[in-house]
Amino acid sequence: MTTLFPKPIIELPEADIPIKGITAYLSQGENHQIIFMKFEEDVDLAEHSHEEQWGIVLEGKIKLTIDGVNNTYSKGDRYFIPSGVKHSGKIFAGYADMTFFNQKNRYKEK
Template identity: 80%
Template structure:
């Protein structure tokens, strides 16, 4: 897969996200995280919940079901998942986004 992120992003620490085919880079804030993600494989995300999440689709397509409402997001779209909202989804190979997690410890740095 062609990398879409520039050197300043790929020089960030890798995020330890337990999904197949993902490349993820972590920008750690005091009270939040920004994750730059790209996927080489289709991924099914089981239903889960956490603090709020806001993302911008940079490439490809994702289907998200948030509190029972299913939507498809493509390049240029934004999505928001409120704190505590149950959500699941399907990420398609070639998908990339930038996601803000309103949670300082959502993901750890890959060791």
């Protein structure tokens, strides 16, 4: 993948996300986190839930099942997952996004 994120993003701390093939940068807010992620490998996401999540796809595609509804999102698309709603999906190699979590401690720094 070519360089997607500019220097101010790649100088952020890396997020400790236990997924193979991910590079993620963490912008920590007082009550939220913004994660800039890119994936080098396909990833299957098991069903789970957490606080609200909003994302915008920067490259590639992702298939998400949110509260039983299947959708595929690609470059330029946005998605929203309400708090506590079960979701799962498949992330395809080459995918990148910017994701807002309405949760200050969703991920920690590496």
